[in-house]
Ligand SMILES: [Ca+2]
Ligand SMILES: [Ca+2]
Ligand SMILES: [Ca+2]
């Protein structure tokens with residue numbers, strides 16, 4: 001059980017690469033490195049921490065954090081060190097805080113000696129999969145205000161929160177059942193998974209995936225001012241087995257790859273699980289390989305709903321309080337913000353924001 005320490009530790013939270021001061025001229029064994037390992041404000045015991053350096057031809061050091069979350073290395077040569085950790089920890093479950101669920105955490109940083117011979121620092125670890133990358137940033141599901149059960153203006157917005165260009169080639173977008181083993185829909189971008197370089201998403205940019213790439217505010221004889229214009233979406237879901245599925249010739253398609261599936265990418269207005277994966281696992285019959293998952297978000301409108309998808313993908317759910325045909329949407333609190341807990345990562349916004357972040 002992770003215990004929260006109730007006192008404040010005044011530790012600089014600094015990982016400044018390149019602030020190495022004066023390379024030592026001789027091997028000096030007087031440096032002491034003390035590292036606290038923290039996850040969401042909790043100090044983590046029993047976490048292996050690896051310390052390594054390029055400054056000397058020496059092997060790495062490893063220590064395991066004590067009950068206060070502290071790993072200590074002393075004496076080690078005076079140098080700049082890389083710190084790495086990767087562990088499985090137990091955290092309280094979303095719907096029952098008395099029970100624990102397993103999640104994987106990772107952390108990395110650089111520590112450099114200052115004036116003295118001691119380094120005290122904190123390594124903040126994050127849930128594995130919460131690193132910067134391609135994120136499901138917004139999910140609009142409920143439809144605009146209307147009395148005709150119109151909700152075909154649904155869209156999913158992606159955001160690249162990393163510093164690298166990401167390629168959509170061959171990636172899959174899935175609607176999941178209750179678990180990772182249970183794929184309901186699977187649609188795929190064109191191109192070769194992992195190696196394709198045709199469909200670039202530059203850093204800090206958005207990608208809109210429309211159910212149908214049309215102007216839903218301006219359908220003849222069916223005014224829906226609370227809807228959205230998706231005629232300029234980046235992509236649209238189109239099931240080529242569904243001949244009635246609208247196809248905007250100017251917007252490329254993400255097509256269904258599930259044998260016998262004849263529906264468009266239609267998701268529930270009030271509870272569902274959306275997942276994007278790199279496309280290296282296309283055998284959907286036994287589920288999606290967790291190592292290929294890029295991001296996954298579960299949403300429910302009811303706060304006492306069951307939690308379904310595996311906790312290591314999403315420990316909470318977005319959308320609590322969302323109402324059908326309200327024209328509202330679910331978006332990350334800031335673009336790409338992802339702690340793998342959608343309860344805190346998402347908020348409900350008054351109107352969808354396809355291709356941009358709400359204020
Ligand atoms: Ca469609
Ligand atoms: Ca099209
Ligand atoms: Ca995530």
Ligand SMILES: [Ca+2]
Nearest residue numbers: 138353356357
């Ligand atoms: Ca948005």
